[in-house]
Amino acid sequence: MNLPDADDPLDNAVVAARLFTLAPKLFGGMVLRGSSPARDALVAALGEAIALRRMPGHVDDERLLGGIDLAASLSAGKPVRQSGLIEEASGGALIAGMAERLDASIAGRLAQMLDAPLDEGQAALVLCDDATEPDEAPPVSLMERLAFLCDLSASRRWQGVELAPAAGNLADVAPLDDDAMKALAATAAMLGVDSLRALIFAGEAARGLAALAGRGSIIDADLSGAVRLVLAPRATRLPPQDAEEPPPEEQQEPPPPPPDGERDNAEDSDQQQQEPDLSEILVEAARAAIPADLLAQLAQGKAPRRSSSSGTGQKRKAATRGKPLGARPGMPRGGAKLALIDSLRAAVPWQQVRRQEQGASPDAPILMRKEDLRIRRFEERAARVTIFAVDASGSAAAARLAEAKGAVELMLAQAYVTRSEVALVAFRGESAELLLPPTRSLTRARRALSELPGGGGTPLATGLNAARECAEAVIARGRSAALVILTDGRANIAADGSPGRPQAKADAEAAAKAIYARGIDTLVVDISARPGPEGAALAQALGGRFLALPRADARMLQAAINAAQPALAA
Incomplete structure (x- = not known):
């Protein structure tokens, strides 16, 4: 099947969906990125071709894998099994919305489902990726196991989406020969796709394209289509440019013509040499199919990053509030809550044995034991505190303090959205002072920032120690801390208040190493x-990041900090 030059991402996505419905378990599934009418239309078409079962975002192991039907078991007086979503979707596919927020434990269960043998009739998977940031994506463990990654966020149409049946059968298509597999492998290597699964998917997609067209063997167009659908969306680098043609040699007197028999052989050899290499055809097909935004990243030498951190605070287990997680065995004490339904579900399978042990009648109440008890688990994001440590010394103090004030106010304006707080430490002369304790109050911050002193020496070690103490106090209260240090790194006041650059530098390095040992996220900004x-050396001692922003204003400083926070939290 020849793939047309698609002007809209939906065109290739429709072909990928046809391949997927041809053999759902073989291809594993699809990732559909971008909430749009095009994706809704494609999902509706998939629902008409195969059975789709919706998976709620808060699904737990019991509902996913199956277990004890508590109500039916209590009514019948014996364990009654309840099927899970995977079993209910057998032969079809599970579809998960907001897949970029999928819990790691659930992703592991789904990966096990996808790794099951083909003859077990397990379900395939369709992930709807609603992420808006380039670094957000579904779990890599699942994307690795799904053949088709389709980005429909730029699609401009949604009408007329139909998945026409195949003209042939995938089982009737001959396997790929060695030359075709070598060409696919060479193309994957040029694109930086190092996954063996992706290479296997590409080979099966080529056979699937031949089956859609009713052919019993693949042609070059099928291989090009497989590269566009499977390998191009996974590219991590651009293929090398064609080498420049060598300059033409000086014209020489043509040699005498060979005999007739040798002439025919020579002409056949010339024709073979003029035929382009198959891998070159596939590379050109991949280059044409790489999405524009990914192409721009790769052109700048930036491979796609997949990060699950958002910079709004680290995840932590909680006992009373947050996102519900699966229950676990334990005693309901220390603030932990009893998971009654899960406790009963754990006790029901043992009732017949326990009643026989105690000689109780079959109608006796449920016999509970300590090992049956389950407690609830929750996950919440800790509030994130950004601590500004500002060098208020020297002639540049006015500029640094002005930009720090503006950045603090701008970050406080978004505090209620990002669950973040801001603190401010200023150091000058021979001391450091916590001018603004962690707060979300914009009024309080403006009052504290209205009259900041400036000028004097640079007690960098004292300032770093004060910032570390503030961060440790934040961490002790169960929140996550990040340090943003605005300084040029040129210390001239030692930790004991005495002047002298050598000792001041040594003390600052010791203070930086103490912060690094504590594991506190840091960002050094030299404006x-x-x-x-000196600033880059300080960042290296802190184990943090360094940004040089000469002549930066408050908004530029805020944007740089926000951009750095996901990497700091990773």
Whole structure:
């Protein structure tokens, strides 16, 4: 089957969906990125071709894998099994919305489902990725096991989506020969796709394209289509450009013509040499199919990053509130809540044995034991506190303090959205002072920031120690802390208040190592007119990141901090 040059991402997605419905378990499934009418239309068409079973975002192991039907078991007086979503979707596919937020434990269960043998009749998987940031994506363990990654966020049409039946059968298509597999492998290597699963998917997709067209063997167009559908969306680098043609050699007198028999052989050899290599055809097909946004990233040498952190605070287990997780065995004490239904479900399978042991009648109440008790688990994001440590010394103090004030106010304006707080430490002369304790109050911050002092020496070690103490206090209260240090790194006041650059530098390095040992996220920002090497050296000692932002204003500073926070939290 020849793939047309698609002007809309939906065109390739429809072909991928036809391949998927041809052999759902073989291809594993699809990732459909971008909430749009095009995706809704494609999902509706998939629902008409195969059985789709919706998976709720809060699904737990019991509902996914099956278990004891508590109500039926209590009514019947014996364990009654309840089927899970995977079993109910057998032969079809599970569809998961907001897949970028899928819990890691559920992703592991789904990966086990996809790894099951083909003859077990397990379900395939369709992931709807609603992420808006480039670094957000469904779990890599699932994307690795799904053949088709389709980005429909830029699609501009949604009408007329139909999945026409195949003209042939996949079982009737001959396997790929060695030359075709070598060409696919070479193309995958040029695109930086190092997954063996992706290579296998590409080979099966080529056979599937031949089956859609009613052919019994693949042609070059099928291989090109498989590259466009499977390998191009996974590219992590651009294929190398064609080498420049060598300059033409000086014209020489043509040699005498060979005899007739040798002439025919020579002409056949020339024709073979003029035929383009199959891998070159596939590379060109991949280059044409790489999405524009991914193409721009790869052109800049930036491979796609997949990060699950958002910079709004680290995840942590909680006993009383947050996102519900699966119950676990335990005693309901220390604030933990009893999971009554899960406890009963754990006790029901043992009732017949326990009643026989105790000589109780079959109608006796449920016999509970300590090991049956289950407690609820929750996960919540800790509030994130960004601590600004501002160098208020020297002639550049006014500029640094002005931009720090503006950045603090801008970050506080979004505090209620990101569940973040802001604190401010200023150091100058021989001391450091916590001018603004962690707060979300914009009024309080403006009052504290209205009259910040400036000028004097640079007690960098004292400032770093004060920032570390503030961060440790934040962490002790169950929140996550990040340090943003605005300085050029040129210390001239030691930790004991005495002047002298050598001792001040040594004390600052010791204070930085103490922060690094504590595992506190740090970002060093040098907004001086001429950034020197001291700021980068300080960031290295802190084990953090360094940004040189000469002449940065408050909004630029805020944007840089927000951009760095996901990497700091990773």
